[in-house]
Amino acid sequence: QKEVEQNSGPLSVPEGAIASLNCTYSDRGSQSFFWYRQYSGKSPELIMSIYSNGDKEDGRFTAQLNKASQYVSLLIRDSQPSDSATYLCAAILTGGGNKLTFGTGTQLKVEL
Amino acid sequence: NAGVMQNPRHLVRRRGQEARLRCSPMKGHSHVYWYRQLPEEGLKFMVYLQKENIIDESGMPKERFSAEFPKEGPSILRIQQVVRGDSAAYFCASSPGQGWGTEAFFGQGTRLTVV
Numbered sequence: 001q002k003e004v005e006q007n008s009g010p011l012s013v014p015e016g017a018i019a020s021l022n023c024t025y026s027d028r029g030s031q032s033f034f035w036y037r038q039y040s041g042k043s044p045e046l047i048m049s050i051y052s053n054g055d056k057e058d059g060r061f062t063a064q065l066n067k068a069s070q071y072v073s074l075l076i077r078d079s080q081p082s083d084s085a086t087y088l089c090a091a092i093l094t095g096g097g098n099k100l101t102f103g104t105g106t107q108l109k110v111e112l
Numbered sequence: 113n114a115g116v117m118q119n120p121r122h123l124v125r126r127r128g129q130e131a132r133l134r135c136s137p138m139k140g141h142s143h144v145y146w147y148r149q150l151p152e153e154g155l156k157f158m159v160y161l162q163k164e165n166i167i168d169e170s171g172m173p174k175e176r177f178s179a180e181f182p183k184e185g186p187s188i189l190r191i192q193q194v195v196r197g198d199s200a201a202y203f204c205a206s207s208p209g210q211g212w213g214t215e216a217f218f219g220q221g222t223r224l225t226v227v
Contacts, residue, residue, distance in 0.1 A: 043219060088155065102154060
């Protein structure tokens, strides 16, 4: 089982819709979770961090964490073509020496 | 406050040469990660360092690759006797500490091409 798992996509949504990106992790003791956005040919950019169960909102982005289900998600409201990128889920795995571990990423395409 | 600085941005090496990739963390950050990314693939963890200490090198190939983060100066990822398969983007990220709640920020990456 991969330590941090994401569906590779691509996920296609129409402009203005809500994009929902999902991630599961294997280490039940993990406490810190992050979403990064990576445009093609660029470096990853941190967009959200979440540490507690529930929702955390920042502008059009909402991160959701459910530790009991070992599940993290990212919702993007009013999706724009500029949101088209690969979204990387990451976790600090307590069983892995506290290193930041990434999923393989989900490619999001927002269509006009 | 400058972000994470990597240099060079692009590096071309012939097979058998050495490649040295540098990463200067953000001010106040004492931890550095190195990742490798092949085109259309995810980030592959290589090594996690603290100043003067390697925390986790489980992702580093056993041969030809080494990393350091001295007390003064940037972190260095060194690849000896490069081969074509080493061609990739190498990213470093820095964080202020270790464990819960520590956010990591990435540099722009070094694109290594082995010819």
